[in-house]
Amino acid sequence: MTQRIRAAVRGHEVVAGLLVAVALGLILLAVPRVERLVLLVGAASVLVLAVLLIERFVHGEPELTWTTSSGTPARVRGHDRRITALTRAIEASRRGDLVARATVQDTLRSLARDRTDLGPDLTAYLNATNPPDVDAARLDAHLTELEEH
Incomplete structure (x- = not known):
């Protein structure tokens, strides 16, 4: 009671x-x-x-603690469907799927749309009419270059 x-x-x-x-x-x-x-x-x-x-x-009253995060839990890999789809496209492009290669190239083009002063290797990849085969190391290099610019 x-x-x-x-x-x-x-x-x-x-x-x-x-x-x-x-x-x-x-x-x-x-x-x-x-x-x-x-x-x-x-x-x-x-x-x-x-x-x-x-x-x-x-x-x-509990002690108030301040954090830099917004309070939302971190997403686990595979939770965001866009990232899951892009991961599958990258894997398929590495197996030789031409549609997946075009998807990966289009994604990198959209990331590079507002950036200038990109290197010649990345510029050649983005301007290619038929997307070339890109291995994991080269794709990682392209992403790093996009992050730096």
Whole structure:
């Protein structure tokens, strides 16, 4: 029973204290003979309210920590369908799939669209009408060049 009361009051200690004070005041006005008992209960409830408030302010609030992340969990690989599709296209292009080679080349073109001063090797790859076969090391070099520019 006390756990249910604590759960209901948690976070609303001031409101609960005011409700108890109003209830005790109404009882005191309605039945003047229980004046001392009501004052004793009222004093005890004020004391309990004070203890609850002190406990809440001292122990109830967790320590605030600041992070640089937005609070969203990091995505695991394969969660973003675009990256999964591009990964499959790269793997297929390495196996000789011409459509996948064109997809990889188009993706790199879109990344390079606003960049200038690209190296001759990357420029030749991006301007080729038929996408050449690119191994993993060369693709990594192209991506690194795009990141640097």
